[in-house]
Amino acid sequence: MDETVKPLRIPLQMSVYADKHNILHLVQDMVSSLVIDQPEDPISYLISLLQRSSVDGPRVVLLGPPAVGKHTVAKKLSAELRAVHVTLDSLLQNQSELSAQARQYTLTEQELPDELLVRLIQMRLKEVDCFNRGWVLEGIPQTRLQALSLQQVGVIPEHVVMLDAPDDVLLERSQGKLVDPLTGDVYHQTFIWPADNTVAERLEKRQGLSERQRLAELQRYRCEVTGLSSAYKHVLKEISGDQPPTDIYQQVLAFVRTRYRSRTPRILLLGPPGSGKSLQARLLSEKYKMVDVCCGQLLRSVAADGSVLGEEIHPYLDDGRPVPDSLVLQVLQERLSQVDCSCRGWILHGFPCDLQQAKSLQESQHQPNRVFFLEMTDDVCLERISLRATDPVSGERFHAVTRPAPSSDVQNRLKIRPEDDTHTVTHTLRQYRTHTAVLQSLYPDAVHINADQDPHSVFEALESRLTAD
Known part of the structure; x- marks a missing residue:
């Protein structure tokens, strides 16, 4: 094998174009027809299929x-x-x-x-x-x-x-059924009566x-x-x-009128802190093999990898300052451009947080094709956050109700993150509410889901909309 030959990389623009023009759905229909009909001349058959308008x-x-x-x-x-x-x-x-x-x-x-x-x-x-x-x-x-x-x-x-x-109800309807002998339309003397008196006069009660x-x-x-x-x-x-x-x-x-499409998922999860974005992203990632892209974890990972970009990000995280949008976007674009994201799709949460960040994401090559807002009141958010803590060894986050620690050793070493204290969360919630309206205006087709219910019900609501336009 020639080791100088570089592996084939599918450009990101191809999946974006395929989604926009329903190419995957078209190919799926054509392959299904080909396998079922098994024509002697497959090429001519596919050309004929493309020339007809029934797709x-x-x-x-x-x-x-x-x-x-x-x-x-x-x-x-x-x-x-x-x-x-x-x-x-x-x-x-x-x-x-x-x-x-x-x-x-x-x-x-x-x-x-x-x-x-x-x-x-x-x-x-x-x-x-x-x-x-x-x-x-x-x-x-x-x-x-x-x-x-x-x-x-x-x-x-x-x-x-x-x-x-x-x-x-069905038995009552069947007894009063009437038929228009000219059109074959079905009416009922109680449930459905024609507005046109001419039609009403010619209705017949058929032998049933x-x-x-x-x-x-x-x-x-x-x-x-x-x-x-x-x-x-x-x-x-x-x-x-x-x-x-x-x-x-x-x-x-x-x-x-809904359409079901086979699209590479590029999901954006938005919602206030405590609404369950991380949990839902993990559940979706585990079931559908999408790449779970948590912006906060990604920044911490890059800051720790010793790269030039990581060195730039590190001081902001150490001081507790927000990382500049330009650096965040650079990190996100590098991650979302990798092969696993291009092939399997991704689910992004923790970004964007305001209109400028959302516009920057829209102007990149990584526009989401599904956007979900997890809705929850501030009181419930604060109550939920007070029950969660992080394992300093593994970095995993646990919750007293929805995801308890797997052992007493892990439970004993759990720590409350500084960003989860009541004062910080209240400030974050206030910021989120300030930007929510403009984010919703940028994503008018987004699906709003009540997150104040058990996690599995929220997951089912998300799952039901994954393939629907």
């Missing part, structure tokens, strides 16, 4: 028990997103040979085999209109096995909405299931719902169907 088309599955309002929501959602509305009835009405085969089962009141249903759906969703515009699949799949079979053939939704309501059949259908759904939820748990949103139709639809639309 960002919606892929939505809308599930729920009978009479919960799936059809109304799916029809309205399809019109809003300009996506194809796919139902079991529309699949059976198709003019293909496969649809004709499926109709034979319905004519003899036999249950459609899962394999045939999956093939019908796969064939329909590969047609040009679904490929280009996206699709909303209503009421299918009905079982976990169907869901897994669809995933195996490449029918993978980006969003799954599961509506639900109490059984007594008996009460016994309705109960059987509902019971069947209840038996399958847990398996369906587990099959789609990473893209699932459960929404109550026992509320005004407008509220239901707005919640569904808001969820479907």
Whole structure:
């Protein structure tokens, strides 16, 4: 091996560009399609895929028990997103040979085999209109096995909405169901009544299931719902169907308009002292292998390494003075430019503390793509900080409640840091509150999380927003 050859370094600008233009999401979609379809000519296939416009088309599955309002929501959602509305009835009405085969089962009141249903759906969703515009699949799949079979053939939704309501509400709705014979829209004499009198006059009450059949259908759904939820748990949103139709639809639309992206995480954690930034950064780093970049610890590490930059920083730390922004930024840029941060992503806390620092970070090549504010009152912050101490041997910080010392030896040598005394913390809190408003204005899309709850609940709230735009 030629030892003079330098290892390949991926420039930081590449990951920034990839995030900005959703390149990773595009590549993920293309590779998934390639593996599932296994074309004879992969290059021509990928070129064709790039020339078509469906990469960002919606892929939505809308599930729920009978009479919960799936059809109304799916029809309205399809019109809003300009996506194809796919139902079991529309699949059976198709003019293909496969649809004709499926109709034979319905004519003899036999249950459609899962394999045939999956093939019908796969064939329909590969047609040009679904490929280009996206699709909303209503009421299918009905079982976990169907869901897994669809995933195996490449029918993978980006969003799954599961509506639900109490059984007594569903039974009452099914009894008062009315249909517009011209449009197929579903109404109800109590829950949903058309505003147009002309429409109201032509509504029909269709021959429906008996009460016994309705109960059987509902019971069947209840038996399958847990398996369906587990099959789609990473893209699932459960929404109550026992509320005004407008509220239901707005919640569904808001969820479907979120986009899940594969991005290299560059996370900024902001919050007052004691809000749990260090703990949450450690938890995220341990689970997702991101680099935990605590600005204070990083400065102390550089000051102790004997470098020229460390020699410049050392006097400020010894005297308890703030390190100049220019030196802090230099240290941060060197750390965030390293390969582990570029490849695995990072989570930064302890910086920025004011508008000028935040602007400097924004003007660098290390802009965060997710910003979280941990919210907490000053009283709770002071109470929390009074329960924490640092091990002078390892430098690790412990907390009497959330992270107690692992042994009595460690507990006995714990020290309260000077910056954690009540007077210093009160001053730091006052400074944080002074700069909070301008920091929030610089990061208008930041997510605000209530940090006054147990650490695992805070972590779950952070985790749920890691991949959502």
